[in-house]
Amino acid sequence: MPDNRSFTVRIANKQDFSAFILALIAQILLACILSPHPVLLTAVAVITICAAFKLRLFGLFAIDDEPLTLIISAAGNVKFSSGHENGHLHGQQWCTRHLTVLNIATAAGMQHLPVLRKQQSEDEYRRLSVWLRLSGVSQ
Numbered sequence: 001m002p003d004n005r006s007f008t009v010r011i012a013n014k015q016d017f018s019a020f021i022l023a024l025i026a027q028i029l030l031a032c033i034l035s036p037h038p039v040l041l042t043a044v045a046v047i048t049i050c051a052a053f054k055l056r057l058f059g060l061f062a063i064d065d066e067p068l069t070l071i072i073s074a075a076g077n078v079k080f081s082s083g084h085e086n087g088h089l090h091g092q093q094w095c096t097r098h099l100t101v102l103n104i105a106t107a108a109g110m111q112h113l114p115v116l117r118k119q120q121s122e123d124e125y126r127r128l129s130v131w132l133r134l135s136g137v138s139q
Contacts, residue, residue, distance in 0.1 A: 005074075006071050006073045006074065007124060007128050007131070008069055008071050008124065009069065009120055009124065009125075010068070010069050010115070010119045010120060011068040011069065011114065012115065012119060016114075016116060016119075017114075028045050028049070029042065029045060029046075032044075032045045068080065068081060068113075069081040070102070070104075070113070072089070072102075072128075075088075076088050076135075078102075078104050085106040085107050085108060087105050087106035087107075087111070089103065089104060089105075090103050090104065090110065091103050095129050095132050095133065097117065097129075098116065098117045099114060099116060099117070100114070100115040100125075100129065101113070101115075102114075102115060115128070
């Protein structure tokens, strides 16, 4: 990071992805209905989707419903604003123009936290994307 300033980013929570999850479920059910065995595949899809919601598999990140911001230092250390355990960037980060997934190692294990561009200031998200690419921690 050329200026050694830390990043402050807002983490997307479960409500930010609800429309995408509902569209995915609708596509799955439509594919099942149009398949050669619609009753069997639709039943399997409904059971799988219900089990995923019950087991919280669609909560792709550890912090589901509370607002959370991260402070990322130049060394890759991560401090949670809400008092969660501190951690550090670990392994490859996934970074695109609109979405970044940060892999953060804490004492409780790995957390995969999504950062949406629309929730950050434009300059801050651009700085984060460039820093991840130049530091070699993004793919």
